[in-house]
Amino acid sequence: MAEFDIRVRTAEPSDAIGLARVQVETWRDAYVGVLSDDALIDLDEMQAAVRWTRMMGAIAAPERLAVADHDGQVVGFAHGGVSRRAVAKVLGWDGAVGVGEVYALYVDPNYQGMGIGRALLADVARRLATHGFDSLAILTLEKNRHGRRFYEALGGAAGDTVPSVVGGLPADQIPYFWPDLSYLVQRIETAAS
Numbered sequence: 565m566a567e568f569d570i571r572v573r574t575a576e577p578s579d580a581i582g583l584a585r586v587q588v589e590t591w592r593d594a595y596v597g598v599l600s601d602d603a604l605i606d607l608d609e610m611q612a613a614v615r616w617t618r619m620m621g622a623i624a625a626p627e628r629l630a631v632a633d634h635d636g637q638v639v640g641f642a643h644g645g646v647s648r649r650a651v652a653k654v655l656g657w658d659g660a661v662g663v664g665e666v667y668a669l670y671v672d673p674n675y676q677g678m679g680i681g682r683a684l685l686a687d688v689a690r691r692l693a694t695h696g697f698d699s700l701a702i703l704t705l706e707k708n709r710h711g712r713r714f715y716e717a718l719g720g721a722a723g724d725t726v727p728s729v730v731g732g733l734p735a736d737q738i739p740y741f742w743p744d745l746s747y748l749v750q751r752i753e754t755a756a757s
Contacts (some may be wrong), residue, residue, distance in 0.1 A: 582638025
């Protein structure tokens, strides 16, 4: 991130439009050929901004919504917290203690490859570690090759395919799991140096 001054910070209500823009642009870039063209065309930034505004009003510790800020513009974000019960049950983690989950991790396609995704993931992982979590999981679409390479490069262990529906269509997901949250943070920080 030497070329750009990127600051990772807590999301604020005024970031809702930026969160929505990054989410929509990232989906349209990453999921061409994965989701239907209609589903991608129908993505609505204003509706997404309303959802993010509502969601931000309900965030409480240990949950974390962090943004990557470049000159006042949101260029990425990560959202994580307690592993969702439905996800934990499907993956066989139901009742597991200390499992956090990254619900969303997106970086504007124009800013990818600059370490922003690693910085956001590390931020959420550190936050969860301070709240007693010792492991982390994330789900990504099975056909999201770029995302899968990213998680594998950071030592994420891939689990079994999880059937799901995205944009009204079947779209299998793959879970990635880091059993040692502190090791993940250390690995990210070492890669950034």
